[in-house]
Amino acid sequence: MDVVKVPLGARSYEVRIGSGLLAGAGEQIRPLLRRPRVAIVADQGVAALHLDVLKAGLQAAGIDSVSLVLPPGEGTKSWAEFARTTEWLLAQKVERRDVVVAFGGGVVGDLVGFSAAVLRRGVRFVQIPTTLLAQVDSSVGGKTGINTAQGKNLVGAFHQPALVLADTGVLATLSARDFLAGYGEVVKYGLLGDATFFDWLERNAPAMAAGDEVLRRYAVRRSVEMKAEIVARDETEEGDRALLNLGHTFCHALEAATGYSDRLLHGEGVAIGCALAFELSHRLGLCPAEAPERVRAHLSAMGMKVTLADVPGDLPDADGLLALMAQDKKVQDGKLRFILARDIGEAFVADDVDTGTVRTVLQEALAARA
Numbered sequence: 001m002d003v004v005k006v007p008l009g010a011r012s013y014e015v016r017i018g019s020g021l022l023a024g025a026g027e028q029i030r031p032l033l034r035r036p037r038v039a040i041v042a043d044q045g046v047a048a049l050h051l052d053v054l055k056a057g058l059q060a061a062g063i064d065s066v067s068l069v070l071p072p073g074e075g076t077k078s079w080a081e082f083a084r085t086t087e088w089l090l091a092q093k094v095e096r097r098d099v100v101v102a103f104g105g106g107v108v109g110d111l112v113g114f115s116a117a118v119l120r121r122g123v124r125f126v127q128i129p130t131t132l133l134a135q136v137d138s139s140v141g142g143k144t145g146i147n148t149a150q151g152k153n154l155v156g157a158f159h160q161p162a163l164v165l166a167d168t169g170v171l172a173t174l175s176a177r178d179f180l181a182g183y184g185e186v187v188k189y190g191l192l193g194d195a196t197f198f199d200w201l202e203r204n205a206p207a208m209a210a211g212d213e214v215l216r217r218y219a220v221r222r223s224v225e226m227k228a229e230i231v232a233r234d235e236t237e238e239g240d241r242a243l244l245n246l247g248h249t250f251c252h253a254l255e256a257a258t259g260y261s262d263r264l265l266h267g268e269g270v271a272i273g274c275a276l277a278f279e280l281s282h283r284l285g286l287c288p289a290e291a292p293e294r295v296r297a298h299l300s301a302m303g304m305k306v307t308l309a310d311v312p313g314d315l316p317d318a319d320g321l322l323a324l325m326a327q328d329k330k331v332q333d334g335k336l337r338f339i340l341a342r343d344i345g346e347a348f349v350a351d352d353v354d355t356g357t358v359r360t361v362l363q364e365a366l367a368a369r370a
């Protein structure tokens with residue numbers, strides 16, 4: 001098992017990474033408990049595959065559990081499911097000193113984390129992320145929340161988990177598409193801050209995607225190390241944490257344009273967004289042409305979506321996409337915020353990006369769809 005610490009003073013915690021952690025979850029969680037009982041909130045698909053193993057793992061350490069199963073999909077991050085989850089936790093008599101377990105991907109982690117943040121003004125929770133995306137990104141760093149009619153993640157709280165258990169063995173049950181979507185966030189870490197990790201991914205990611213467990217564990221660990229380091233510097237995104245949003249301004253516009261549907265998964269949008277952010281950086285004279293070329297070549301080699309041509313169905317024109325970007329919550333004082341790069345592994349936050357250049361990049365990317 002690998003352990004990455006997230007050093008946040010009194011709210012510090014560990015991310016433990018390894019294959020088979022579910023079966024030993026009881027031993028890992030037991031030291032956090034005042035009484036041997038937890039409430040688990042699980043994604044339906046994950047529950048069908050893995051809930052028995054988790055419950056048996058808890059029981060082996062003498063921990064009783066009750067569980068609520070939520071429907072899969074982004075639609076679950078709603079007021080209705082938030083209310084249902086919170087009421088259920090109250091009905092289960094979860095007390096201030098108890099621990100709630102979020103068992104699933106980013107949807108369950110964000111929703112349950114938010115419930116835990118407000119339940120009795122805050123109870124501790126353990127993240128057991130089961131997707132690659134959740135293991136490398138959403139389960140770490142304490143961002144929790146739900147979506148509303150106004151947009152994604154507009155209601156929520158910073159609430160750090162007490163522990164994260166990332167069982168890399170569970171990744172074997174993901175579809176190839178879901179694995180690669182999560183991989184979009186892994187690539188993001190190399191691109192934003194560690195060129196050596198990106199080199200490593202160029203060499204090793206095909207074997208990792210094919211199932212190599214040792215490579216998977218290293219990729220998750222390195223991603224989590226980078227996230228932990230950034231979150232420790234800037235927990236509430238006053239500055240550097242925004243680097244984690246590389247590719248996300250483009251991504252959020254594309255997700256909105258495709259109705260947050262199966263047409264484009266979040267991690268797929270991140271990968272396309274990273275390629276566009278590097279192209280934009282090049283067009284602004286900030287980074288060499290080889291950088292966006294290398295990003296696109298790697299995503300292609302992985303069989304991932306790379307450009308707007310890979311997004312099925314209609315898309316708005318460049319001005320329509322710019323309008324969607326302007327609604328993003330990362331807009332500050334009406335200015336579009338982008339994460340740009342001077343080269344691979346050298347990203348920075350830019351608040352004064354020329355809209356005309358963004359429009360040109362989008363127009364050219366849209367023209368390539370014809």
Ligand code: GLY
Pocket residue numbers: 137138140141143241244245
């Ligand atoms: N997913 C971006 C962050 O946690 O800040």
